[in-house]
Amino acid sequence: xxxxxxxxxxxTIAISLSISFSAYAETKQPAxxxxxxxxxxNYQNWQFxxxxxxxxxxxxxxxxxxxxxxKAARSGNINPWPEGAILAKLVWKDRQHPLWExxxxxxxxxxxxxxxxDSKKYLSTQGWGYARWVGKELKPYGDxxxxxxxxxGCHAKAEKTDYVFTRPAEMP
Amino acid sequence: xxxxxxxxxxxTIAISLSISFSAYAETKQPAxxxxxxxxxxNYQNWQFxxxxxxxxxxxxxxxxxxxxxxKAARSGNINPWPEGAILAKLVWKDRQHPLWExxxxxxxxxxxxxxxxDSKKYLSTQGWGYARWVGKELKPYGDxxxxxxxxxGCHAKAEKTDYVFTRPAEMP
Numbered sequence: 001x002x003x004x005x006x007x008x009x010x011x012t013i014a015i016s017l018s019i020s021f022s023a024y025a026e027t028k029q030p031a032x033x034x035x036x037x038x039x040x041x042n043y044q045n046w047q048f049x050x051x052x053x054x055x056x057x058x059x060x061x062x063x064x065x066x067x068x069x070x071k072a073a074r075s076g077n078i079n080p081w082p083e084g085a086i087l088a089k090l091v092w093k094d095r096q097h098p099l100w101e102x103x104x105x106x107x108x109x110x111x112x113x114x115x116x117x118d119s120k121k122y123l124s125t126q127g128w129g130y131a132r133w134v135g136k137e138l139k140p141y142g143d144x145x146x147x148x149x150x151x152x153g154c155h156a157k158a159e160k161t162d163y164v165f166t167r168p169a170e171m172p
Numbered sequence: 173x174x175x176x177x178x179x180x181x182x183x184t185i186a187i188s189l190s191i192s193f194s195a196y197a198e199t200k201q202p203a204x205x206x207x208x209x210x211x212x213x214n215y216q217n218w219q220f221x222x223x224x225x226x227x228x229x230x231x232x233x234x235x236x237x238x239x240x241x242x243k244a245a246r247s248g249n250i251n252p253w254p255e256g257a258i259l260a261k262l263v264w265k266d267r268q269h270p271l272w273e274x275x276x277x278x279x280x281x282x283x284x285x286x287x288x289x290d291s292k293k294y295l296s297t298q299g300w301g302y303a304r305w306v307g308k309e310l311k312p313y314g315d316x317x318x319x320x321x322x323x324x325g326c327h328a329k330a331e332k333t334d335y336v337f338t339r340p341a342e343m344p
Contacts, residue, residue, distance in 0.1 A: 044246070044343045047217055051234045053225040053266075056274035062223045062234065062341065074216070092341055094225075099329050099337060102228035106341035136344050157271050165271060169234065169264055169278035171216045172308050 030138035035145040037131035039138070040066065040114060043088045049073050050169040053094065059110050063166045064088045073168035080127075080162040085117040087166065109136045115164065125152040126163050202310035207317040209303035211310070212238065212286060215260045221245050222341040225266065231282050235338050236260045245340035252299075252334040257289040259338065281308045287336065297324040298335050 032038050046064035053060050065073060069085035072078050081087075091113065092106030116122070116129035130151035132141035141147060155163040204210050218236035225232050237245060241257035244250050253259075263285065264278035288294070288301035302323035304313035313319060327335040 045219055048220055048234055048236055048262075050278060051223045051232050052269070053232065053276040054272075054274055055276070060223050060225065062220055064220055090220075090341070090343065097224070097337065100226075102226055103337070104225040104227070105339060106222060109342055109344060136342065138344055165269065165275070167277060169262070170281055170308065171262065172281060172310055 030133050031140050033131045033133075033140040033147075034142045035129065035131070035148050037114070037116065037129055039112075039131070039133060040086055040088070043112075043114075046070070046088060048169075048171075049087070050166050052166070053104060057110075058094050059091045060094045060104060060106050061092075062090045062106075064090065074171075078162065078164070078168070081117050081164060083117055083119060087115045087164065089113040089115070089166070109138075111135065111141065112138065122148075125149065126155070126159075128152070128155070128163055130155075202305050203312050205303045205305075205312040205319075206314045207301065207303070207320050209286070209288065209301055211284075211303070211305060212258055212260070215284075215286075218242070218260060220341075220343075221259070222338050224338070225276060229282075230266050231263045232266045232276060232278050233264075234262045234278075236262065246343075250334065250336070250340070253289050253336060255289055255291060259287045259336065261285040261287075261338070281310075283307065283313065284310065294320075297321065298327070298331075300324070300327070300335055302327075 029041070030039050043064065046066055047070045049065045049070065050063040051061060052063070065088065066086040068082055069087055072082050072085055089112070091110040093108050093110050094104045095107035097103035097105045111132050111134045113132045116131070117127060118129060119127040122129040125148050130148045133139060134141050155165070158165045201213070202211050215236060218238055219242045221237045221242065222235040223233060224235070237260065238258040240254055241259055244254050244257055261284070263282040265280050265282050266276045267279035269275035269277045283304050283306045285304045288303070289299060290301060291299040294301040297320050302320045305311060306313050327337070330337045
């Protein structure tokens with residue numbers, strides 16, 4: 001439940017005072033990844049950046065961002081993405097909608113991935129910290145910290161867009 | 173920019189006091205639909221419910237909800253959806269990712285649609301008010317108020333799930 005008291009100051013700046021009662025069941029924090037990344041808390045409530053359908057591995061994706069990432073995405077300041085930006089890529093196995101043959105919709109959780117921009121900390125992977133948790137059990141991916149090189153290797157294809165494949169979807 | 177002062181009361185209830193400075197360019201409010209619905213303000217910042225890929229009309233969809241809808245989706249109380257719930261279905265033409273052949277990603281805006289649950293007001297369309305704005309220009313869809321019967325006719329297929337096709341994606 002969220003109560004918001006909007007106070008409009010001028011046409012482009014608004015301050016809102018909000019009190020949120022989070023009544024959802026508390027989710028369990030999964031184990032830390034082998035490269036020392038904890039799953040960001042409250043990612044479920046992050047704002048929307050984009051979607052994707054991968055037909056090679058039969059998955060549907062929702063891409064959300066923390067406040068730094070969303071602000072950057074919506075103002076077009078994403079090359080490079082700013083320090084502190086975190087992208088959440090929520091990946092489900094795709095399945096056919098039971099009532100609509102031509103619609104592909106999310107099935108079971110395939111994996112949830114995060115990219116954290118910190119140019120100094122993650123210098124060896126081009127400024128991004130990579131983390132992945134697999135399946136509904138959110139089991140950390142990777143046998144050791146080197147798994148992140150696998151991520152970075154693939155993301156090298158997106159070098160010209162700061163190693164990020166996602167293009168923010170247009171929201172006029 | 174968002175400053176949040178979290179005050180944790182107990183393990184399952186949290187109150188946060190937040191002040192949001194919306195620094196994005198103010199978006200223009202599109203014209204009202206022929207059935208008298210205004211586009212909900214601030215829908216861009218609503219929380220995530222699901223995604224879909226329609227191969228029949230080549231579109232990718234992101235489904236967001238207002239706070240009532242999101243609370244219902246995440247607690248499983250969606251049959252029926254509660255009064256006041258609003259679902260936003262943001263629909264883009266699909267396109268191939270320039271760097272990843274097997275990835276379909278959002279292209280131009282196809283249309284943005286909203287479903288508003290108000291059993292009394294929208295009795296003639298099974299309790300849902302339907303609204304659609306077409307293209308980047310967000311032109312209201314429909315020549316007159318009867319266009320909503322077209323929406324309701326199609327959604328009749330989803331009668332057993334309160335006329336909603338969307339199933340909230342799992343977020344463990």
